[in-house]
Amino acid sequence: MQSKKRIALVAHDNRKQDLTEWVEFNALKLREHKIICTGTTGKLLEQQLQFILDPDDFKKFEVKKLKSGPLGGDQQLGALIVEGEIDLMIFFWDPMQPQPHDVDVKALLRITVLYNVPTACNRSTADFLISSHLFNEEYHQKVKDYSSYINREVKM
Numbered sequence: 001m002q003s004k005k006r007i008a009l010v011a012h013d014n015r016k017q018d019l020t021e022w023v024e025f026n027a028l029k030l031r032e033h034k035i036i037c038t039g040t041t042g043k044l045l046e047q048q049l050q051f052i053l054d055p056d057d058f059k060k061f062e063v064k065k066l067k068s069g070p071l072g073g074d075q076q077l078g079a080l081i082v083e084g085e086i087d088l089m090i091f092f093w094d095p096m097q098p099q100p101h102d103v104d105v106k107a108l109l110r111i112t113v114l115y116n117v118p119t120a121c122n123r124s125t126a127d128f129l130i131s132s133h134l135f136n137e138e139y140h141q142k143v144k145d146y147s148s149y150i151n152r153e154v155k156m
């Protein structure tokens with residue numbers, strides 16, 4: 001991980017306001033990093049940030065938008081994690097509401113654990129992540145070596 005992090009921001013509909021408030025509060029820290037969002041979340045964040053940031057700060061805020069979560073954005077994000085293109089993820093998910101793409105959400109969270117990507121699923125954990133001295137430093141995360149699994153003998 002470089003000092004400039006690639007941060008995934010995702011929120012279910014009932015948590016988008018929470019994530020927007022968190023991003024507003026931390027906008028000056030986040031603007032130094034690359035933000036990758038699922039579609040609707042990214043659109044909402046851009047709309048909100050252009051009202052609260054001065055134009056120069058807003059220009060520095062790089063947001064890449066993927067598809068909306070239920071339309072494949074969660075899977076796109078998972079693929080980016082597998083390819084080593086995401087350094088950490090903030091995912092404010094709604095544990096009280098069933099989602100049409102629950103299996104995708106579960107798969108995404110599984111991939112973050114598999115590839116040792118720091119993940120915050122609530123505001124407190126997100127606050128701890130962004131407050132860590134490691135947030136703005138290079139960091140060498142350990143990823144389990146899965147070569148024995150990849151190279152195993154497959155029997156039919």
